[in-house]
Amino acid sequence: MNIQDPANPPLKDKDYASNQEVRWCAGCGDYAIIKAVQKTLAAVGAKKENTVFVSGIGCSSRFPYYIDSYGFHGIHGRAPAIASGTLLANPDLDVWVITGDGDGLSIGGNHLLHILRRNFNCQILLFNNGTYALTKGQYSPTSLKGQRSPSSPMGVIDPPLEPAQFAIGAGARFVARAIDTQQKQLVDILTQAYHHQGAAFVEIFQNCVVFNDGMTESFAAKSTASDAQVMLEEGKPLTFGKNGERALKCDPGKLNLKVYDVGGEEDDGHCEILHDPSNRTLAFLLAQLELPDQPLATGIIYNDPSPSYEVETYKQIEQAQENSQRRRMNDVLKQGFTWTI
Amino acid sequence: MNIQDPANPPLKDKDYASNQEVRWCAGCGDYAIIKAVQKTLAAVGAKKENTVFVSGIGCSSRFPYYIDSYGFHGIHGRAPAIASGTLLANPDLDVWVITGDGDGLSIGGNHLLHILRRNFNCQILLFNNGTYALTKGQYSPTSLKGQRSPSSPMGVIDPPLEPAQFAIGAGARFVARAIDTQQKQLVDILTQAYHHQGAAFVEIFQNCVVFNDGMTESFAAKSTASDAQVMLEEGKPLTFGKNGERALKCDPGKLNLKVYDVGGEEDDGHCEILHDPSNRTLAFLLAQLELPDQPLATGIIYNDPSPSYEVETYKQIEQAQENSQRRRMNDVLKQGFTWTI
Amino acid sequence: MSSELCFTELDAEAPDSAVVRFAGDSGDGIQVLGSQFGLANAMAGNDIATFPDYPSEVRAPAGSTYGVSAFQIQFGGRNIRTIGDAADVLIALNPAALKVNLDELNPGSLIVVDEDAFTTRFLQKAGYEESPLESGELDGYRVIRIGISKLTLAAVSDLEVTKKEAQRCKNFWALGFTFWLFNRNRGATISWLQKKFAAKPHIAEANIAALNAGHAYGETMEASHEINPCNIRSAEMEPGTYRMVTGSQAAAWGLAAAAELCGRRLGFCSYPITPATPILHHLATLKDLGVVTFQAEDEIAAMCSAIGCSYGGALGATATSGPGMALKTEAIGLAVMAELPVVIINSQRAGPSTGLPTKTEQSDLYQAVYGRNGDTPVPVIAARSPSDCFDATVEAARIAVTYMTPVIMLMDGFLGNAAEPWQIPDMDKLKPIDTAHNVPRDEERPFHRNSKTLARDWVSPGRPGLEHRIGGLERDILSGNVSYDPENHQRMSQIRFDKVHNLTKDLPPLNVEQGELWDELAVVGWGSTYGPISRAVMNMRAKGYSVAHVHLRYMYPFPKNQCKVLSTFDRLLVPEMNMGQLVSVMRDADCPPAEGMPKVTGRPFTIAEIEAAIAARLEVKS
Amino acid sequence: MSSELCFTELDAEAPDSAVVRFAGDSGDGIQVLGSQFGLANAMAGNDIATFPDYPSEVRAPAGSTYGVSAFQIQFGGRNIRTIGDAADVLIALNPAALKVNLDELNPGSLIVVDEDAFTTRFLQKAGYEESPLESGELDGYRVIRIGISKLTLAAVSDLEVTKKEAQRCKNFWALGFTFWLFNRNRGATISWLQKKFAAKPHIAEANIAALNAGHAYGETMEASHEINPCNIRSAEMEPGTYRMVTGSQAAAWGLAAAAELCGRRLGFCSYPITPATPILHHLATLKDLGVVTFQAEDEIAAMCSAIGCSYGGALGATATSGPGMALKTEAIGLAVMAELPVVIINSQRAGPSTGLPTKTEQSDLYQAVYGRNGDTPVPVIAARSPSDCFDATVEAARIAVTYMTPVIMLMDGFLGNAAEPWQIPDMDKLKPIDTAHNVPRDEERPFHRNSKTLARDWVSPGRPGLEHRIGGLERDILSGNVSYDPENHQRMSQIRFDKVHNLTKDLPPLNVEQGELWDELAVVGWGSTYGPISRAVMNMRAKGYSVAHVHLRYMYPFPKNQCKVLSTFDRLLVPEMNMGQLVSVMRDADCPPAEGMPKVTGRPFTIAEIEAAIAARLEVKS
Numbered sequence A, B: 001m002n003i004q005d006p007a008n009p010p011l012k013d014k015d016y017a018s019n020q021e022v023r024w025c026a027g028c029g030d031y032a033i034i035k036a037v038q039k040t041l042a043a044v045g046a047k048k049e050n051t052v053f054v055s056g057i058g059c060s061s062r063f064p065y066y067i068d069s070y071g072f073h074g075i076h077g078r079a080p081a082i083a084s085g086t087l088l089a090n091p092d093l094d095v096w097v098i099t100g101d102g103d104g105l106s107i108g109g110n111h112l113l114h115i116l117r118r119n120f121n122c123q124i125l126l127f128n129n130g131t132y133a134l135t136k137g138q139y140s141p142t143s144l145k146g147q148r149s150p151s152s153p154m155g156v157i158d159p160p161l162e163p164a165q166f167a168i169g170a171g172a173r174f175v176a177r178a179i180d181t182q183q184k185q186l187v188d189i190l191t192q193a194y195h196h197q198g199a200a201f202v203e204i205f206q207n208c209v210v211f212n213d214g215m216t217e218s219f220a221a222k223s224t225a226s227d228a229q230v231m232l233e234e235g236k237p238l239t240f241g242k243n244g245e246r247a248l249k250c251d252p253g254k255l256n257l258k259v260y261d262v263g264g265e266e267d268d269g270h271c272e273i274l275h276d277p278s279n280r281t282l283a284f285l286l287a288q289l290e291l292p293d294q295p296l297a298t299g300i301i302y303n304d305p306s307p308s309y310e311v312e313t314y315k316q317i318e319q320a321q322e323n324s325q326r327r328r329m330n331d332v333l334k335q336g337f338t339w340t341i
Numbered sequence C, D: 001m002s003s004e005l006c007f008t009e010l011d012a013e014a015p016d017s018a019v020v021r022f023a024g025d026s027g028d029g030i031q032v033l034g035s036q037f038g039l040a041n042a043m044a045g046n047d048i049a050t051f052p053d054y055p056s057e058v059r060a061p062a063g064s065t066y067g068v069s070a071f072q073i074q075f076g077g078r079n080i081r082t083i084g085d086a087a088d089v090l091i092a093l094n095p096a097a098l099k100v101n102l103d104e105l106n107p108g109s110l111i112v113v114d115e116d117a118f119t120t121r122f123l124q125k126a127g128y129e130e131s132p133l134e135s136g137e138l139d140g141y142r143v144i145r146i147g148i149s150k151l152t153l154a155a156v157s158d159l160e161v162t163k164k165e166a167q168r169c170k171n172f173w174a175l176g177f178t179f180w181l182f183n184r185n186r187g188a189t190i191s192w193l194q195k196k197f198a199a200k201p202h203i204a205e206a207n208i209a210a211l212n213a214g215h216a217y218g219e220t221m222e223a224s225h226e227i228n229p230c231n232i233r234s235a236e237m238e239p240g241t242y243r244m245v246t247g248s249q250a251a252a253w254g255l256a257a258a259a260e261l262c263g264r265r266l267g268f269c270s271y272p273i274t275p276a277t278p279i280l281h282h283l284a285t286l287k288d289l290g291v292v293t294f295q296a297e298d299e300i301a302a303m304c305s306a307i308g309c310s311y312g313g314a315l316g317a318t319a320t321s322g323p324g325m326a327l328k329t330e331a332i333g334l335a336v337m338a339e340l341p342v343v344i345i346n347s348q349r350a351g352p353s354t355g356l357p358t359k360t361e362q363s364d365l366y367q368a369v370y371g372r373n374g375d376t377p378v379p380v381i382a383a384r385s386p387s388d389c390f391d392a393t394v395e396a397a398r399i400a401v402t403y404m405t406p407v408i409m410l411m412d413g414f415l416g417n418a419a420e421p422w423q424i425p426d427m428d429k430l431k432p433i434d435t436a437h438n439v440p441r442d443e444e445r446p447f448h449r450n451s452k453t454l455a456r457d458w459v460s461p462g463r464p465g466l467e468h469r470i471g472g473l474e475r476d477i478l479s480g481n482v483s484y485d486p487e488n489h490q491r492m493s494q495i496r497f498d499k500v501h502n503l504t505k506d507l508p509p510l511n512v513e514q515g516e517l518w519d520e521l522a523v524v525g526w527g528s529t530y531g532p533i534s535r536a537v538m539n540m541r542a543k544g545y546s547v548a549h550v551h552l553r554y555m556y557p558f559p560k561n562q563c564k565v566l567s568t569f570d571r572l573l574v575p576e577m578n579m580g581q582l583v584s585v586m587r588d589a590d591c592p593p594a595e596g597m598p599k600v601t602g603r604p605f606t607i608a609e610i611e612a613a614i615a616a617r618l619e620v621k622s
Ligand SMILES: Cc1ncc(C[n+]2csc(CCOP(=O)(O)OP(=O)(O)O)c2C)c(N)n1
Pocket: A057, A058, A059, A060, A061, A075, A076, A099, A100, A101, A102, A103, A104, A127, A129, A131, A132, A133, A134, A135, A140, D271, D272, D273, D274, D299, D323, D324, D327, D354
């Protein structure tokens, strides 16, 4: 995919920008995300004509307008279903699904569930800003308890949905968590998501400066990020803190992860864990980590490929064709009990 | 709830049967489930007038017609939403939601997700027969890979959804797994589900003799049940086998459960686990156990109550009423900027 | 037919047609029996129409009335248009079957019962206090009591079959007897059995033995002069190769054929719902033709993935019934806005809401024509008979692709399950569907509009240089970019309107099916009322009534000449299986006023009902 | 008004009314400015109509044309029916605001600009190559250039505010100047500011200082004879207590009021969608009245939980817009079948599909009247003005509860956001909504039917002895058990039809709004076209045209006398913000033929458009 062709020099980030004026609020986290996506497209050498962005409705879902590729701005919550159909028609396309916490987890929760379960080969980017931004700031399924909004003036009473746990429960085979402002990690995750065969689910924390400003502050601010996040790397220990001074290990009796000080009393070599993205239980445990007592896990939480749906679909078609003499509708129509007058 | 009133002698199982002829196929697992529900209603002394069964569409969803209580046979997949509304209008009702693997996990997946997340106080019984029975046997989200059906003549290619993992991922606070034919355990689970404050999710394996006969055979047949199931009991070790000769313990490096022989080499007292329904990771691990190498977990997998949605709703209303002088619409209409001519 | 005469008098004239109804328990194999009988008649040169009457329960308790499965067939020597208002012969394999089907018989009909099944237990289950065979309630019918169960066991007693297997042959015993009743050949059924049970030859053998025994039993009855076989005239069918086809099968094949005709892959996305599901089942067996079927998680996903298929370059299609259609309406609007072709089949059932899911109705016409938010016109066409579901589907696809629009094809539960002989079309003789407008020529092409059809180009991802964005927001008429410009919205709304309404010009003009312009009364039908209206008008014209039959295929928009044609009649009568929806749509199109004739019992019209309605409105002209 | 005259000649007669438009960046506080100006006029005895014109982007880049926020108000001394076709005065706080609003002005209008904002950068952002203040393109307007930004900073320079806070006071400076322009009192605004910023008195102080400075600036202009304030006549308003109300607010309050009137809790279940969302926001603040609001996961869940609320004994209600309505249609069918009262508000927006979400339209009438599977009649009513949304909602609830049926109330984005003064109703004088049919008397009651309304009893869980089952399947007319009986389905279909159509008898008869029966032309409107039609007809009648105005509240079914009333006119003209949907519905009801006047630009009709249409069709009668 990354082979150089002198006639077609590789595209740069900017080449993937469409001619449409970007209409997000100044300071919106969406800008950082689109930058990361463009970088990724350039890095992997994506062909514009084979690239399709499908979205639902929301601020985030305007995304396809701003990328110079094929794009489908669908209806609220249904992007996964549109994307599934697109891939069934043409499994060679590179499909990206863009959705929000409202679009993907509220009205579209069921489609997200099923595209993950079926494992269609696409990248699903869920922009989590904890609000329905486009409709002016009502709370969303990821809003925290107590969050005030025009539809929850006394505070949200719904316990929030945690996207990564939901995805794992749904049977997703690639689950990652990223933050708009952490470009390097984001591009890295998107690149791996791109190369993953099957549905790659990436939750991206995205700051909405108008309706939920500061949502990411507690874990993404420069000053706190290293203490508040365990940034996952395959094969590496689960350390965090400015100088990696803290880490996570298994608490076998409780089957939980617990925080300990590196070099401290509990650093006894027992039950230490290296990040293994193919371990589904570990993935679930990492997804469960909650601030403030535990760090938030970012990076690739889970990655364990299995065959993708559209590939299996075409395998069956090929197999059927191998086993059958029929080639055209004429063959079908004439088969079975017929009689001639 | 179980106080005896001489004027109203306690109701028996049979008293909860409606006057409608039951129209499931002879041998259908639904008969056993309805029996267990009636036993449970009698056991907990449920009041008919306060009991509401809400269902979607499917063979399973005909359930409300056969119980002599209030009943609402809704539309396909939407029972959780109807039930939520009913509870919002009258939080004193005992609401049971009856759904199937198609109704609850296919078309209704999103509503199930959100009622679990919000934690409305009700019992949700998902009859899992691995098929869309009422529409004559198409595969469902819980059908196994390779299962042949009229809509998958060459075998299902979708990886199945595992209901308990889905429920845990959705944030459910009570998750149980039962089998139609295991009456005692089923009644016990239903009784605990009834007493649980919040959404109690019970997956019930149900044999459809017409379209998916034998689905439960491998783990529920008399001859194999004890080897194929770890029947969970709070505070008890995770043993199984005819004489409890095998058990599960933690595999700390892998964060998994592994099977060992009781009294065998690996029975070294390390990493043994007693069932703790409030441990969410354990719950997830138990839900993940898969035949044939591991036993299937049945019983109450997870139980960790938190406030229910309708209770929180009315708390806010009460609080609002305490802090406000307004009592009637007249007060509202006259509030704010007004002028008189 | 006059059944009594035919079966009793040796030299009775061969009747034009006969109606036979088979009934028994769900487990009795009634449907196999019925379709084999149908095939045999068709191959004997009869025109036929068949309809299976399943119970709505999956498998009700044996012997219960609501577990009765039935199958009705009319066959004969003229164009058979319906399954017959009532049956001339009932084959009833148990008391419940007799009980629930007695209403379906003509006076004087022949009733054949399996006497062995009239046990106290089964009589009770059927709700009989006394055996109807004794109580006199069958006076007026000619009842033939045969111990079919025991005779079947006897017939197979020498063979290597279990008792259960032997009992299961009962239906073929009954079929053998029915073959004898109508002098039909057993050959096709025997070879069908041999093929079907190739892997279990003992089962084939047992069934064949039962079939022959039933036939032989008839011959002894004949010998003892109890009854004669009845010869039914054969039809003058157009020469050609025929097969039986149900509406669901024809619709499925119509989709696959349309995809072939436009050189695209078929992407069929659907969610099961009665009575549309068989379309999915049929298409799922066409993977060897490259057909993609996708069982979506719900109807919304089905519609959206069908849109995705069309977007991706396949011919996207979906099928559902009323409640599922309701769920698709938002996404249908998206297809209109994105200007993508999608064929949407609605196999209607009795509503509202879940309604009577296994019963038929035509009550989704309003929904098809008007049921979307915004000004969102969508062409709607309707199929009139099982085999016509093929043509109507191909036509729907042709319009969808030509005009780049979703198209709704209405059929119904009756058409879906009914079967009729079908002269097999030759794909090579069908007109290809032109996707030439899918050859972009310059940069503006994704939003270039064909000046005649107003269709935009069908540009799918994968084509370099034509990258573009579509969606549900209003687009600028030229650039295709999102536009909030007031005048542009007005123009685009007009284009969407014109695109569908210009279609009027391209539609074949409305013809009078039977009768003449200027007849006194026209019976105006649509969809599956074709059969009964057609036969009733034929009969009444024969009696001298000045009545015509007009049948609509294009429900929205109407062909240009439609209102003019209708205005030639003094009166219009519109029988429909709803509360009068076509009458509304006709009023909306400014057609001359029409009288509604609603029927919402979940059952098709009978010929007699329509004849009576005609008679009540006209004097005979001699 | 003739603005030039008024502002320039000292003794000019006070005009009847004036239209002022405020425009600036999204962040400029235009909406606050506008509503404060509105209130001041209302309190000064004017009738008024206001409309905020938000950008569709949440917060577009400062200075961009698509980030311009505007607010229009008409106020005056006669019944104000619209916000005015065009403005007499524009207050433009930056070049983009000037640019996009120039089309909205009458010739000769007064334009007040903040000169300080006409920097090269902002001119460029607005797409001006040359400053319009210099280019001559404003010739023909009277332009007043004021350095509002700097003057604001100067006015607050002594106060303890940051520069940013100071800059934010610009809108109040402009308001002060506008108050001077029309001789309006600042008192109410000052006390509003003091209350609003009670916690931040320095902000209140700064804004008040700016307000006063703007006013003072006007006085110096007056002193220098540059311009005079213009006095607008005040209206003869009916005595009473008034408040401003938007359509969304009125609809929300209508629901809460209806619940109070029937003695039930309100259970409002909704999913956010523009422009219906504010209804949810308003109701969410009424928890102290016991109102339950529920933000569901989607529109389907919202409708189903509203049904659940009604089932549970509360008054269930929901609100949405077109695409959301599409999703609710299946569940609306369930409410029809279960016979439960639900109020469904559709605040329409421009379609199809996502369409132009922030623009207004009336194109969901088809969907409301016909958009369901099966024969599923549902009453539909429409609100005509912001405050009328209250009455229409109460009426919808009354019908829903009385007839045990879902009812659809149509409003639209324009009504939802527009505001007008409203004489506050006294709840004690509104007729209670009778739920007496909710008092079961015997065992059959859950399915007992009121012989007049055909409504079944409203029996909710919790009542001992009345346990029963409902659902979407057809029910036996007496026992309420599931029934597949053909005749029963026919009878139940008829009952559902009659229930809605009998309503016709109870509806208030259609009145002629203005004009007389037998006038030559009737302009027939529905919903928010009330304002422009009403004013246009008034104007044209004054000029001697024989034109009447008829306005429909009941869209389905129509009141009994409607077609008769309409048949008295020679011609009917139907202006609607869609492609002609009411014309269809009228044809369907056999009303006399009407000429459509479609407008689908996402904007309301202007008075002038309707006047021109009338003039084109009639000669003046003198
Ligand atoms: C069927 C339907 N329902 C509701 C809406 C209104 N709507 C548009 S976007 C949105 C929420 C978007 O939230 P999210 O997905 O979190 O996106 P964000 O704006 O926060 O990026 C809603 C409710 C709609 N467009 N369509």
